Amino acid sequence: MRQCDQFHLTHHRPSDITGDVRFVLDTNVIVAAMRSPTGASAALLMAARRGEVTLVSNVALALEYEATCCRPEHGLAAGLNPAQVSIFLDAVIAMVEPVETHFLWRPLLHDPGDELVLEAAANGLASAIVTFNLRDFGTVPLQFGIEVLTPITALRRIRQ
Secondary structure, eight states, X not given: OOXXXXXXXXXXXXXXXXXXXEEEEOHHHHHHHHHOTTSHHHHHHHHHHTTSSEEEEOHHHHHHHHHHHTSXXXXXXXXXXXXXXXHHHHHHHXXXXXXXXXXXXXXXXXXXXXXXXXXXXXXXXXXXXXXXXXXXXXXXXXXXXXXXXXXXXXXXXXXX
C-alpha cells in the first residue's frame, strides 16, 4: 500500500477575509467528511471552499489528519483508494490557513491529540474547535475564548 505524502502548510495562502469565522477541525471531523460526503462535516469543508469560514491548522495537526485518514479502514469505509485519500487530504490542506505554534499549554487536556487541536486553535485565533467529542475538551478552550461546537452547530453558526 502506498503511503500518503507529507504536507507542507507553508505553501498555502492565508485567508484574505477580515473578521471572518475561524475554525479548527478536530481529526474526527475530517475523517467524517471523508467517510460521509453528504454530512455536516463535509458541508463545513464546502463552506470553507466557498470562503464562508476559515479553517486553521498547524503542521502537527495536519500530520495527524494525514496519519488518521490514511488508515486503511477509513479509506475502505469511504470507498477511496490510497491515491484518492491523498487527493482528499491535499484538498483539505489547501483550504487551511497555516498556523505557527508559538505557545504550548500542555498538559491541559487528558488526550495529547486534543492538545494539538487546542494549540492550533489558540495560536490560530480560532473562534471555535469543531469536534464530535465535546466532553474531551470540557471548559478548557473557554479560557482562551474558544467555543467547542459539533459540526452541525458550527454549520448553523456560519449560515446565520
